[in-house]
Each structure stands twice: as structure tokens, then as C-alpha cells.
Amino acid sequence: MNAEPPEPLRTPATATIPRDPTGPPAGEGQDIKAVPLRHPLRWLAALVIVVLIAMAVHLLVTNPNWQWDVVGQYLFSSPVVDGVKRTLLLTVLAEIVGIVFGVVLAIMRLSPNPVLSWTSRVYTWTLRGIPPLVLLLFIYFLSALLPTLSLGIPFGPSFVEASTNKLITQQVAAVAGLGLAQAAYVSEIVRGGILSIPPGQTRAALAMGMKPRQVMWRIVLPQAMRVVVPPLGNEVISMFKATSLTSVIAYSELLTTVQVIYARTFEQIPMLVVACLWYGVLTTVATIVQSLIERRLGRSLKTPKGDR
Known part of the structure; x- marks a missing residue:
């Protein structure tokens, strides 16, 4: 009795896939109908x-209480x-105090001297709190x-004395308060920029013979400005x-000025709108200046045309 030889196994590579008899002939491509993904929540938002x-x-247009004429x-x-x-003026003076003092605090924080480092740490922790x-x-x-x-x-004799009320005027208190508070935040910004180098x-x-102070002011800080700005x-x-x-100490800046006016005229809303418009103009100008500075500092990162 002769046994029939076993049927050879088909591997996945040689196996045939049954064709749909209702479909197009083999070898011809099928058109795929793409259905766009719908986003109902996006349209609702x-x-x-x-x-x-x-x-x-x-x-803004129909409510007469805005008093746009006022x-x-x-x-x-x-x-x-x-x-x-x-x-x-107050912004410029406070920022000068904050930036100068903040840079000094950042350098102190990175100093190997523990007294300087911990002094900066305690100051930053205190003023940020x-x-x-x-x-x-x-x-x-x-x-x-x-x-x-x-x-x-x-702890000894004093050479010069003055009344605190005469020295600390409204403007001095405003510049000192805002500038010293700003220094704590600027120090952390500058420290982050220095550590990025x-x-x-x-x-x-240092191996080329430069002093640590020269390295900081000529090498590190100029490059860190791209991160700091x-x-x-x-x-x-x-x-x-x-x-x-500073309106709480009656310093005559923008908000205090409009408060004095609407305390006399009882036109609170239009005067507050005036203040908001001026604050918007100032922040817009500052944003444009910031963009120009960033573009100027970013020129060194662009690849020259000859090196492409």
C-alpha cells in the first residue's frame, strides 16, 4: 500500500491570500476614500x-457708562x-537697582566663599518671601x-546723622522697595544664565591666563545675556x-494721578480706562525693545551663508 506524500507546508511568504471575487482584478490599485477627522469640540470652543x-x-460700544469722551x-x-x-522714571530707577544688585547677588551665590554664597541665599530667600x-x-x-x-x-561713634523721615521720601521708598524686591528675582535669572554656559x-x-573676574565679565556674562534677556x-x-x-504711599505715578482725578470728579471707570491704556502702551513699547535686543543677541547663533 503506497502512502501519498504529505502536502508541502506553505510559509507566510509563499502563502496565497484569497482574492475578493467582487473586488477589482488583481494588480489594479484601489482608490482610498479619505474621511477628514472631525473636531466638534474645537468648533464649539x-x-x-x-x-x-x-x-x-x-x-464697549453700547454701554454709555464707559464715557469715552471723558x-x-x-x-x-x-x-x-x-x-x-x-x-x-520709577521703573528705570528701580530696574537699575534691581539689575545691578541682582547681578552682584548672582555672582555671590556662585562664589566658593561660603559667607558670600550664604549671604546671597538668605537675601534671596527673605526677599522672595x-x-x-x-x-x-x-x-x-x-x-x-x-x-x-x-x-x-x-558699634562706635557716628560721624553723620540724619532724620529717617527726611532721607526716606516717597520716591526713595518707592525705588528702594521695588528695586530690592526685584534684585532677588533678577539674581536667580542671572544665575541661571551663568550656569547655562x-x-x-x-x-x-583661566588656562590662557585670564583672571576669574575677567572671565566672568568678558566671557561668561556676555554669552549668558542671550538666556537672561x-x-x-x-x-x-x-x-x-x-x-x-506705590499708590499706597501717595507717590504721584500714573495710578495715583488718576485716583486723585476721579476722587474729585467721581468718574472712576473712564479714569481707570485711561490708566489701562497708558499701561498697555508702556508694555507694548517694552515688548518691542525686548524683541529687538533678543534679535541683536541672536545674530551670533545664525549660520553664515558661506558655511551652509
Whole structure:
């Protein structure tokens, strides 16, 4: 009795796939009908946003309580413009104090000297934990703690003394309070920028005979500016609005000026609109300046045309 030979096994490579008899002939491509993915939630969110924008525009146009004629009357008035100038002056002075002191604190924090490092740590921790408004009031009322300020030998005789109330005026308290608070945040921004520079560049510069101070000011800090400028620009923009805190000590910046006006005319809403418009202009100008500085610093990162 002769047994039939077993049927050879078909591997996946040689196996045949049954063809659909109702489909097109073998070898001919089939057209795929692409169905676009639907996003109903996206359209719903867009519709809600459009409705909210329309409601806001309708409120701005139809509500007579905005008193746009009053806004136009006071927008470029002499008292308001003077308040804007004092806001600009306060921002510049406070930022100078904050940036200079913040850079010093950042270098102290990275110093191998433990006294300098821990002094910077404690200062940053303390000032970041105190609200700027509280610090501003504390400096303004410093005469309740120290009636006189003196200059002389520590724990010894003093050579010069002056009344604290005469030294700490409204402007001095505003600049000191905002500037010292800003320094704590600027120090962390600058420290992050310094740490972003590869340490090999510092070692190479020291190997070439440069002093540590020269390395910091000529090698590290110029390169760190590319990292520092964006968050530092945000701090400057925030400072424009933080100057409104000085209204609690009656410093005549923009917000205090409009408060004095609407306390006399009882036109609170239009005067607050005037303040908002001016703050918007200041922040817009600061944003443009920041963008130009970032573009200037970013030129060194672009590849020259000949190297492409």
C-alpha cells in the first residue's frame, strides 16, 4: 500500500491570500476614500470665543457708562502725562537697582566663599518671601523703627546723622522697595544664565591666563545675556505695572494721578480706562525693545551663508 506524500507546508511568504471575487482584478490599485477627522469640540470652543468677543465689543460700544469722551479728554492731559513720566522714571530707577544688585547677588551665590554664597541665599530667600507691597510699606515707615540714620564706626561713634523721615521720601521708598524686591528675582535669572554656559569655556579662559573676574565679565556674562534677556524683559514689563503699588504711599505715578482725578470728579471707570491704556502702551513699547535686543543677541547663533 503506497502512502501519498504529505502536502508541502506553505510559509507566510509563499502563502496565497484569497482574492475578493467582487473586488477589482488583481494588480489594479484601489482608490482610498479619505474621511477628514472631525473636531466638534474645537468648533464649539471657537464659537464660544467668537460669542464672547462679540459680547465684549457690544459692551464697549453700547454701554454709555464707559464715557469715552471723558477718556479722550484726560488721556493726554497734563496731570496724566506727568504721572506717566514719573512711572517711567520709577521703573528705570528701580530696574537699575534691581539689575545691578541682582547681578552682584548672582555672582555671590556662585562664589566658593561660603559667607558670600550664604549671604546671597538668605537675601534671596527673605526677599522672595516678602510681598513687594509689604516691603514698600516697611521701608516707608522705617522711621518708626530707626528715627535717625547714622554713618560711622560699627558699634562706635557716628560721624553723620540724619532724620529717617527726611532721607526716606516717597520716591526713595518707592525705588528702594521695588528695586530690592526685584534684585532677588533678577539674581536667580542671572544665575541661571551663568550656569547655562559650558564650564569648559571658563577653564579654557583661566588656562590662557585670564583672571576669574575677567572671565566672568568678558566671557561668561556676555554669552549668558542671550538666556537672561527674555525673562529679564518680562521683569521689566512687570515693573511698569508694579509701580502702581506705590499708590499706597501717595507717590504721584500714573495710578495715583488718576485716583486723585476721579476722587474729585467721581468718574472712576473712564479714569481707570485711561490708566489701562497708558499701561498697555508702556508694555507694548517694552515688548518691542525686548524683541529687538533678543534679535541683536541672536545674530551670533545664525549660520553664515558661506558655511551652509
